[in-house]
Amino acid sequence: MSAAIISFHRPMRRLLPLLLAGGLGLSATPAPTPAHTFTLGAEQFLLDGKPFQMISGELHYPRIPREAWRQRLKMAKAMGLNTVGTYVFWNAHEPQPGQYDFTGNNDVAAFVKMAQEEGLWVVLRPSPYVCAEWEFGGYPYWLQNIAGLKVRSQEPQYVAAYRRYLQAVAKQLAPLQVNHGGPILMVQVENEYGSYGSDKAYLASNKKLFEEVGFDGLLYTCDPVRDVAAGHLPGLLPAVNGTDKPSQIRKLVQANHGGKGPYYVAEWYPAWFDWWGTKHHTVPARNYTPGLDSVLRAGMSINMYMFHGGTTRGFMNGANYKGDSSHYEPQISSYDYDAPLDEAGNATPKFLAFREVIAKYRPAGQPLPAVPAAKPSVALPALQFTQNSSLLDRLPAPVASATPLTFEALKQAYGFVLYRATVTGGGTQKLKISDLRDYAVVMVNGKRVGTLDRRLRQDALEVALPAGPVQLDILVENLGRVNFGEYLLQNNKGITKSVSLGGTEVKSWKMFGLPFDQAPTLAKTSGRALTATSAPTIRSIAFNVDKPVDTYLDLRTWGKGVVWVNGHNLGRYWAIGPQQTLYVPAEWLKKGQNTIAVLELLKPEQTKLPFLDHAILNDLQPGVATTTND
Structure with missing residues (x-):
């Protein structure tokens, strides 16, 4: 019962039965937000039966401090966006089996509701696989501990884990679909699956799972230009990634959608991400404004990836790896992306250039909001x-094993593991680590003697050992699991095979888990x-x-x-x-x-x-x- 009714004076209490029965049109609970319809027209999306052009930008709630969400959404409005897109990250929401977290920076429902409060629609991308330069492409590390489990397939153990997770997500987000009064216009099934496989039965099972858990609105798939046919599921709208050529977009969509539209570029890239040891990727706005203009002029919808990247904090960055002939490429923590909104949430020249293009396609009588001033920043005193405190002085209780155990075997997702063994010293010997993942600091009797870096294909070094028993310590850092491609299922971390010294395998290890999930x-x-x-x-x-x-x-x-x-x-x-x-x-x-x-x-x-x-x-x-x- 509302506080207003509780505070009524005595004479008013005689009217309570009428009020509660609706006799005076009053209700103790607020009226629900009106539901809308969002459907596919032959050429355009239809919102409540009228043509609607999505001008959208991607931003990810875990990459932005929750306290700053609203400021970033206001900036989206100021650039002229009417929609925002976001992935939903399985490993953030189910870090351990059955332990769900939708609180704090993981409160995706609060983020979606806030977008609605700011007058923005939402495109939701809750596929268990997100890529996104995110650790393991969004998959939780523990999937690798289930023997025989195969992600992105109909393997029963994967489907069971996927279903449980999707049910938890749906409890948070299904009520926020546009047909239930929320801002979510569309929901993506899988994510660029055509770049990975072409199993239509698998895609159909995804669609069915989404519908079973309550996503009963408009579903779609998205794939890069060359992979649309492989990744599209007949009956769903095929969105296209990585192009701003209207003729190409129209041809690809019509070829996979019964000769019809509407037309949606689900990922349009204003720049690119970075990885350690390579230059920062930047592209001038002038290279992109003509393409943006052409798509909007054609009446097509678009989602720029990224509008605002933010920061991949903690240990959640992913990595690229294409096999033994390629380098392992762990991504940096900044997800600035040379996006229209920089890492701190301030407008860039690209923001202003894109805003100028978007302004031409605003409905009559709806001028753009003013661009908020840049947030101040200072250099604090050094x-x-x-x-x-030496890390070696504050180790937890170890786990013993004859051979080294991976992070996964230790039930540790991220961070570091210290591997310790006692070896017989004397002379200089070659230390070799088979399948190091990913970076190691090697110490002898507590003194650093070298480092090994998977990026550089380093797996061995010569170490000088004093005479007598020697304490060999190898501190291994998980630099980020592969987030794209066929190696998703080869993502174990730590010392994944063996260690040899002078050609002899080292046995009897102690492992000290250092996840640093707390400061x-x-x-x-x-x-x-x-x-x-x-x-x-x-x-x-x-x-x-x-x-x-x-x-x-x-x-x-x-x-x-x-x-x-x-x-x-x-x-x-x-x-x-x-x-x-x-x-x-x-x-x-x-x-x-x-x-x-x-x-x-x-x-x-x-x-x-x-x-x-x-x-x-x-x-x-x-x-x-x-x-x-x-």
């Missing part, structure tokens, strides 16, 4: 660390004055902020590691570049005391951490921190 802390009693060490170290410091404001950590003089601010994992840094800064959102700082924790793998002597008022995303330092022998 921090000087005075205490540290590391230095207790007052354990933190100590900085001491000389070559092993990875953890540093922590408190600092004051007068007013929370965007800033950037300048890590150009550091080596490789991870940073947390007030418990939030900001992502990875690596001196090789191209990313040299980590974005610190104002929303995650507090007035007064704040804390920063750093895990540094390669430069434990580094003590000064400066700030900048801008990002550095295109500074390569070839050869830095990549040598096999220190």
Whole structure:
């Protein structure tokens, strides 16, 4: 019962039966949002029976601080978008089997509702596979622990896990479809499946699952130009990715959709993503405005991927790998993407250029909102660390095994595992790791003696061993599971086969799991004055902020590691570049005391951490921190 009814005076209480019965037209609950229809016309989408052109931009709720969602959505409106698109990320929502998380930054329903509040429609992409330069393409790591399970197939164990997950997603999002009064116009079935396979029965089973769990509105598929025929399911709208040529779009859609439209470019790329050790990808807006104009002039709908990339925080970046003849390419933490909206949510020249094009196609009498001013950013005073703790001094209880265990066998999704064995020393011997995934810091008696990097196909180094028993430590980092292609099912992490020393296999291992799913802390009693060490170290410091404001950590003089601010994992840094800064959102700082924790793998002597008022995303330092022998 509403507070308004409870507070009625005594004479009014005589009217309560009439009120509650609807006699005076009052209700204790708000009226539901009116439902709409969204259907396919021969040439255009029809919203409530009238032509509707989607001008959409992709942005991902986990890549944006929840406190900043609304600001990013307002920026979408200011550029002229009427729709936003987002994936739904299985590994974010079911990190362990049956443990679902739709809270905080994972509250996708709140994100969708907020878009509606801001006057935006939504295209939802809840396919269990997302790609998205995201760890394992969105799949949870634990699927690999189920013997025989095969993702993107009709294998029964996969379908069962998929169904349970989709049911959980539908509870959150099915009521928010447009035909139920929500903003979700369309729901995507699978994701660029034609680039992976062509099993129409598998696609049909996907469609059936979506319908069974409650997605009863308009469903569609999307595929790159060359893969539309393979990835399309007859009866669903085939969206096209990676083109802005109206004649090509029309031909592809009609060929797979009974000679009809409407026409939707589900992924139109204004630039590209980055990976470690390669230059930052940028493309001038002028290269794209003619294509955008041509699509909109043709009355077609479009979704730019990305409108705003944000940041792939924590350990959730993916990687590319195409086989033994190719390099493993882990993606950086910044997902700036050279998008119209930069990593911090500010308008770029590309934003303004695209806005100018979109303005030409606005309905009469609907001018664009003003562009909000850029958020301020500052360079805070540099921090000087005075205490540290060696990673080797704060290990958890180990798991013992004759041979090394993978992350998956240890039921650990991300982060690091320290592998330890006692070997017989004396002389210099060749250490070889079979199928290292992905980066290793090798230590002898607690001293770093080298690193191995899967990107560079490094798997061996010569190590000098003192006489007698020697403690061999190998700290292995998961740099991100492959998110695209045929190697999705070969994504185990850690030491995935064996270790040999001088040609003899090393046995009797202890594994120390270091997932760092929480920020590391230095207790007052354990933190100590900085001491000389070559092993990875953890540093922590408190600092004051007068007013929370965007800033950037300048890590150009550091080596490789991870940073947390007030418990939030900001992502990875690596001196090789191209990313040299980590974005610190104002929303995650507090007035007064704040804390920063750093895990540094390669430069434990580094003590000064400066700030900048801008990002550095295109500074390569070839050869830095990549040598096999220190």
